[in-house]
Amino acid sequence: MVKNGDLLFEQIPMVEIDCMKLVQTRAILNYIARKCKLYGKDEKDQVWIDMYVDGTSDLMTLILSYFFMSEADQKKQRQLMRDRALKRYFPVYEKALENHKFLVGEQLSLADVHLLEAILSMEEFHPDILQDFPNLQAFKTRTSEIPTIKKFLEPGSKRKPIADEVYITCVKEVLF
Numbered sequence: 060m061v062k063n064g065d066l067l068f069e070q071i072p073m074v075e076i077d078c079m080k081l082v083q084t085r086a087i088l089n090y091i092a093r094k095c096k097l098y099g100k101d102e103k104d105q106v107w108i109d110m111y112v113d114g115t116s117d118l119m120t121l122i123l124s125y126f127f128m129s130e131a132d133q134k135k136q137r138q139l140m141r142d143r144a145l146k147r148y149f150p151v152y153e154k155a156l157e158n159h160k161f162l163v164g165e166q167l168s169l170a171d172v173h174l175l176e177a178i179l180s181m182e183e184f185h186p187d188i189l190q191d192f193p194n195l196q197a198f199k200t201r202t203s204e205i206p207t208i209k210k211f212l213e214p215g216s217k218r219k220p221i222a223d224e225v226y227i228t229c230v231k232e233v234l235f
């Protein structure tokens with residue numbers, strides 16, 4: 060794939076869709092969001108969706124880098140993730156969801172899907188992370204019940220499982 064140019068910048072992820080081989084995470088997400096009407100109703104909705112998605116992406120980056128750290132660094136990273144979620148990111152989403160079912164424009168968007176993924180990933184490390192965020196708790200329950208999302212979250216679906224030793228070793232061999 061690298062040699063035949065399918066990976067435009069020699070990086071993953073790559074998604075094959077509509078006879079195209081797409082790379083760059085944000086470009087892929089935005090294409091699918093537009094196609095599936097998950098990108099708001101106008102430019103103002105879109106910029107809010109972008110801001111929320113970039114926030115959750117920053118939180119997810121802390122989580123993803125955890126798996127490739129030494130044990131000593133992992134301990135610090137676990138604490139950093141918790142602090143950032145509790146003090147920087149979750150309060151923003153908690154407030155946005157006050158009296159609203161979804162983050163932007165009263166309809167499901169990419170920002171909601173991204174937030175749900177960040178919540179579920181954080182809970183793998185800190186199961187109590189939502190205890191002081193009632194709006195996020197309700198949001199998690201509500202969005203997890205959307206039939207397509209519910210199916211995706213079921214065991215055996217295409218959702219990537221949490222990284223195990225085999226996966227981490229394989230990624231290190233390929234990338235480092």
Ligand SMILES: N[C@@H](CCC(=O)N[C@@H](CS)C(=O)NCC(=O)O)C(=O)O
Binds near residue numbers: 070072083084085234
């Ligand atoms: N900006 C790219 C970054 C992708 C990226 O960093 N991919 C890593 C794996 S997670 C990779 O392929 N690294 C190999 C390399 O950069 O040579 C995106 O958002 O998709």
